[in-house]
Amino acid sequence: xxRFLSSAVNRIDAKGRVSVPGAFRALAAKRGYHELYALRxxxxxxxxxxxxDLLERYERQLEQANPFLRTADDxxxxxxxxxxxxxxxxxxxxxxxxxxxxxxxxxxxxxxxGRGQFFQIWEPERMRQHLADVRARLTTLRQAAAQARPSxxxx
Amino acid sequence: xxRFLSSAVNRIDAKGRVSVPGAFRALAAKRGYHELYALRxxxxxxxxxxxxDLLERYERQLEQANPFLRTADDxxxxxxxxxxxxxxxxxxxxxxxxxxxxxxxxxxxxxxxGRGQFFQIWEPERMRQHLADVRARLTTLRQAAAQARPSxxxx
DNA sequence: TCTTGTCCCATGCTATCCCATGAACGCAAT
DNA sequence: ATTGCGTTCATGGGATAGCATGGGACAAGA
Numbered sequence: 001x002x003r004f005l006s007s008a009v010n011r012i013d014a015k016g017r018v019s020v021p022g023a024f025r026a027l028a029a030k031r032g033y034h035e036l037y038a039l040r041x042x043x044x045x046x047x048x049x050x051x052x053d054l055l056e057r058y059e060r061q062l063e064q065a066n067p068f069l070r071t072a073d074d075x076x077x078x079x080x081x082x083x084x085x086x087x088x089x090x091x092x093x094x095x096x097x098x099x100x101x102x103x104x105x106x107x108x109x110x111x112x113x114g115r116g117q118f119f120q121i122w123e124p125e126r127m128r129q130h131l132a133d134v135r136a137r138l139t140t141l142r143q144a145a146a147q148a149r150p151s152x153x154x155x
Numbered sequence: 156x157x158r159f160l161s162s163a164v165n166r167i168d169a170k171g172r173v174s175v176p177g178a179f180r181a182l183a184a185k186r187g188y189h190e191l192y193a194l195r196x197x198x199x200x201x202x203x204x205x206x207x208d209l210l211e212r213y214e215r216q217l218e219q220a221n222p223f224l225r226t227a228d229d230x231x232x233x234x235x236x237x238x239x240x241x242x243x244x245x246x247x248x249x250x251x252x253x254x255x256x257x258x259x260x261x262x263x264x265x266x267x268x269g270r271g272q273f274f275q276i277w278e279p280e281r282m283r284q285h286l287a288d289v290r291a292r293l294t295t296l297r298q299a300a301a302q303a304r305p306s307x308x309x310x
Numbered sequence: 311t312c313t314t315g316t317c318c319c320a321t322g323c324t325a326t327c328c329c330a331t332g333a334a335c336g337c338a339a340t
Numbered sequence: 341a342t343t344g345c346g347t348t349c350a351t352g353g354g355a356t357a358g359c360a361t362g363g364g365a366c367a368a369g370a
Contacts, residue, residue: 003210005192006239006254010360015315019360023240090317092359116214116235131236134229139197141226165350170325174350244326247349 002027004114007131009124011109017093018110024119025092036086036094038121039079040103045126047100049086050118055079057118157182159269162286164279166264172248173265179274180247191241191249193276194234195258200281202255205273210238 008021020028028036033051039058041048048054058079086094096106104123111127113120122130163176175183183191188206194213196203203209213234220227241249251261259278266282268275277285 003235005235007236008254013361014363017315017361022359025359087316089315091361093361095315113232113236114238115231131232134232135197135237137225137229138233142197168351169353172325172351177349180349242326245328246351248351250325 002030003116004119005116007111007113007127009109009111009127012096012106016096017089018096019091019093020088021112022092024112024114025088028088036088038084038086038100040082041120044120044130045104045123046113046130047104047121048115048118049121054118055083058083157185158271159274160271162266162268162282164264164266164282167251167261171251172244173251174246174248175243176267177247179267179269180243183243191243193239193241193255195237196275197233199275199285200259200278201268201285202259202276203270203273204241204276209273210234 004024004027006023010018010021012018028051031051036049037052037054038047038049039054042061048058059075062075062078084097084099088094096110100106100121104121105126106121106123109124111122111124113122113127113131120127159179159182161178165173165176167173183206186206190207191204192207192210193202193204194209213230217227217230217234220230239252239254243249251265255261255276259276260281261276261278264279266277266279268277268282268286275282
C-alpha cells in the first residue's frame with residue numbers, strides 16, 4: 001500500500017482539529033513526511049497535501065496555467081503564498097486554519113480524497129459533487145469511445 | 156483455473172465481515188495478490204476488484220493522458236479517490252466499509268461475480284437483476300443474428 | 311486577562327487476530 | 341452404492357489493538 005487511496009469524511013472538534021485518516025498518516029510516515037505541505041489547488045476549492053515534492057508538481061501546473069508567470073521569482077512568490085504547513089499533533093490531527101477554510105469553504109467536517117501521490121482536503125459536500133462530476137465526464141468519454149468502436153470490444 | 160469464474164453470495168457477519176469465495180481467494184493467491192484493489196465501477200453499482208496490476212494499468216493510462224486537458228485530473232481523481240484497498244484477513248474475509256456500502260447498496264449479503272481477469276462485488280438482488288438483463292440482451296442479439304442468417308444454425 | 315494552540319489522557323467504536331463449529335465435499339476402503 | 345474419515349470452507353465469537361473524537365491543563369501571545 002504505497003498510494004493515497006479512497007476517501008473519508010471526519011468531523012472537526014470544538015477546537016478546530018480533525019484526524020487525518022489513519023491510512024494517510026501511515027503512508028505519510030512511511031514516506032518520511034515529517035511535515036505536511038498544503039497548497040491551494042489551482043482550479044478547485046481544495047488543498048493538495050503531501051511532502052515537499054508537491055512543490056515541483058505545483059510549479060509544473062503553474063507553467064501550464066500561466067506562461068507569463070515564468071520567472072523563478074514569480075513562481076516562488078506564488079507557490080509560497082498559496083502554501084502552508086500542516087502540523088500533525090501527537091494524535092494525528094491537524095488544525096483547520098482560516099487559510100484553509102477560506103479556500104475550501106470547510107466549516108464542520110473535512111473530506112479527505114486520495115490522489116495517489118498526494119491527497120486533497122475538501123468541504124465534504126463539494127467533494128461529493130466533484131466526484132459525481134468527474135464520474136459523469138468519464139462516462140461520457142467512455143460512451144463516445146464506444147461509439148467510435150461499435151463492436152463490444154473491451155481493449 | 157486461471158480466471159475468476161462463476162458467482163456466489165455470502166452473508167456479512169455481525170462485525171461486517173464476508174468470506175471471499177474460496178475459488179477467488181485461491182486464484183488471488185496464485186497471482187500473488189497480497190492486497191486487493193477495488194474500484195467503484197463507473198456505470199454500475201458494483202466494485203471491480205483485482206490486484207495491484209489493475210491499479211497500475213489505470214495509472215499507465217493516466218500518464219498518457221494529455222495533462223493540458225481535464226481528463227488526466229479526472230482520471231486520477233476517479234482511480235485514486237474512488238478506489239480502495241481490501242485487506243484479506245487470515246480467514247480470507249474482507250470488511251465491508253461504508254465506502255463500499257454507499258456505492259453498492261450492500262447491507263447484509265454480498266454477491267461475488269467472476270469477470271475473468273477480475274471480479275465484482277454486488278448487492279445480491281442487483282447482481283441477479285444485472286445478470287438477467289445481460290442474458291436478455293444477449294438473447295435479443297442472438298435472435299437478430301438468426302434473422303439475418305435464416306438457416307437454423309446453432310452452436 | 312482572555313484567547314489560541316499544544317500536550318496529554320480518556321472513551322467508545324471498529325478492525326483485526328486467533329480459535330471454534332458445523333456443513334459440504336472428495337476420496338477410498340468396505 | 342454406502343460408510344467413514346479428512347479437508348476445505350463459510351460463519352461465529354472472544355480478546356485486543358488501532359483509530360476518531362472529546363476534554364482538561366498549561367503555556368505563549370495579544
